[in-house]
Amino acid sequence: MSHQAAVTVVVTLNQTQKPILVLRGAKFEKLGMMREMTRQKRVDTVFRQIVTALTTAASSGQETLPGVLKWTPNLCYSIDIMVSRDIVMITWQDAAFSFEKSLPATFPEPRKTFGVIAHEAEDYIFIATNLYQSSQINDVVPVDGMLIPRDAIKEVKKMSELS
Amino acid sequence: MVRVSWNDAVLYGPKNKATELTRMETVGVLEKNTEDFIVIRSPKTTRKKDDSSHPNKLPDFYFIPSGMIQNVEVVL
Numbered sequence: 001m002s003h004q005a006a007v008t009v010v011v012t013l014n015q016t017q018k019p020i021l022v023l024r025g026a027k028f029e030k031l032g033m034m035r036e037m038t039r040q041k042r043v044d045t046v047f048r049q050i051v052t053a054l055t056t057a058a059s060s061g062q063e064t065l066p067g068v069l070k071w072t073p074n075l076c077y078s079i080d081i082m083v084s085r086d087i088v089m090i091t092w093q094d095a096a097f098s099f100e101k102s103l104p105a106t107f108p109e110p111r112k113t114f115g116v117i118a119h120e121a122e123d124y125i126f127i128a129t130n131l132y133q134s135s136q137i138n139d140v141v142p143v144d145g146m147l148i149p150r151d152a153i154k155e156v157k158k159m160s161e162l163s
Numbered sequence: 164m165v166r167v168s169w170n171d172a173v174l175y176g177p178k179n180k181a182t183e184l185t186r187m188e189t190v191g192v193l194e195k196n197t198e199d200f201i202v203i204r205s206p207k208t209t210r211k212k213d214d215s216s217h218p219n220k221l222p223d224f225y226f227i228p229s230g231m232i233q234n235v236e237v238v239l
Binding site: 092093094095096097098099100101103104107108123124126128142143144145146147148149150151152153 | 169170171172173174175176177181183184187194195197199200202204206208218220222223224225226227228229230231
C-alpha cells in the first residue's frame with residue numbers, strides 16, 4: 001500500500017516566513033513568494049529548500065520518501081523557473097556516427113546552440129531554444145530546448161559579448 | 164573490444180520534458196582515442212533506459228566526445 005498521497009512537505013524560506021511551496025503527494029501548490037524569488041533569481045535557494053524539506057521528511061520515517069524524492073527533478077520544470085534572461089551561445093561537442101567504411105579524415109565539429117539557460121543541474125545545462133510568455137504565471141517558460149552535458153561544453157558566451 | 168558508458172544530450176520538448184541526460188552504452192572496437200573523442204568501429208549503441216538501438220541501422224563508426232564518457236571497460 002502506498003502512503004504517497006498522504007505525504008505533505010512544506011517548503012519555506014525560513015521558519016518565520018510564509019511557505020513558498022507545498023507538496024502534497026504528487027501534487028504541488030505554488031505560492032506567491034515563489035514568483036518573487038524567481039524575479040530575484042534565487043532559484044538555487046528554492047531547490048535547496050525542497051531537498052531539505054524532503055530530507056527532513058525522510059528522517060521522520062516516511063516510508064514513501066523515495067517515491068517523493070523522485071519528484072524533485074520534475075518539479076524544477078513544473079514550476080518553470082528561468083535562471084537567466086540572457087541569450088547565450090553554447091559551443092559544445094555532440095556525439096556523432098558515420099556510415100563510411102573507412103575512418104573519416106575529419107572529426108565532427110563542435111555545435112553552437114543559441115537560447116536562454118533555463119536550468120543548471122550538476123551534470124548538464126538546460127538551454128531553452130523556444131519560449132513562450134505565460135499569462136498564468138506572468139513569466140516566460142521553456143517550450144523546446146536541450147539538456148547538454150556539462151563536460152561536453154566548450155564555451156558559454158552571452159550574445160552581448162559576441163563581436 | 165570496449166564498452167563505453169556515456170551520457171548523451173537530450174532534446175527537451177512538449178512531449179519530452181526531460182530532466183536527465185540519456186544513459187548510453189556503446190560496444191565495439193576501439194579505433195582511436197583522441198583528446199576530444201573516443202572513436203569506436205563497428206559500434207552497437209543502446210539507450211540504457213529501454214535497451215533500444217541508436218541509430219536503428221548500425222553505423223561503421225561512432226564518435227563519442229570525451230566530455231560525455233562515464234566509463235570505459237575492456238570486454239572480451
